[in-house]
Amino acid sequence: MARKFTDEDKAKALVALAANNQNVSKTAKLLGIPRKTLSEWANGNHVASVTPEMLEKNASTLADKFEHIAEVLTGAMLDPVKIAKASLKDVSVSAGIAVDKRNLLRSLPTSISAKVDNNLKTQYERCVTQLIDEAAKKGVTVERNEAVGLLEVHIPDIREVIGVH
Numbered sequence: 287m288a289r290k291f292t293d294e295d296k297a298k299a300l301v302a303l304a305a306n307n308q309n310v311s312k313t314a315k316l317l318g319i320p321r322k323t324l325s326e327w328a329n330g331n332h333v334a335s336v337t338p339e340m341l342e343k344n345a346s347t348l349a350d351k352f353e354h355i356a357e358v359l360t361g362a363m364l365d366p367v368k369i370a371k372a373s374l375k376d377v378s379v380s381a382g383i384a385v386d387k388r389n390l391l392r393s394l395p396t397s398i399s400a401k402v403d404n405n406l407k408t409q410y411e412r413c414v415t416q417l418i419d420e421a422a423k424k425g426v427t428v429e430r431n432e433a434v435g436l437l438e439v440h441i442p443d444i445r446e447v448i449g450v451h
Contacts, residue, residue, distance in 0.1 A: 291323070296333050297340040299324055301348055305387045329423075345391045352388035356381050410448050413437055 314321040359381035
């Protein structure tokens with residue numbers, strides 16, 4: 287029998303997916319949700335009753351948890367007994383990850399989003415892929431070169447940046 291998910295379950299899963307940089311496989315495994323189910327939700331299917339307020343509430347709750355984890359780990363870096371037992375590098379990396387996830391959930395800059403934003407070619411390629419995918423969802427086939435041409439109206443340097451002429 288198929289498991290029934292509440293709107294709250296879906297909202298929590300979508301927030302966790304955001305915290306995992308949209309990695310569907312990783313998030314599905316962590317949450318014990320079928321990958322295909324989470325992928326459907328990520329694509330906007332079966333989530334019409336999940337409100338932005340539900341997502342915001344869950345994002346805020348999860349961000350608070352990551353903030354608490356970062357505080358605890360940062361505090362541990364000051365405790366000589368704990369430092370002796372654990373690698374300072376491991377504790378520091380864990381604290382950094384917690385801070386990055388908290389920032390991601392609060393729409394603040396993170397090292398993850400900074401890397402994405404700094405690579406213009408990757409960003410433009412993502413736009414091309416998204417345009418093709420969105421068109422396909424509506425039953426329209428858009429070739430890559432056509433998508434680049436459509437985007438060129440709004441992104442004049444797209445051909446130069448992604449190397450299409």
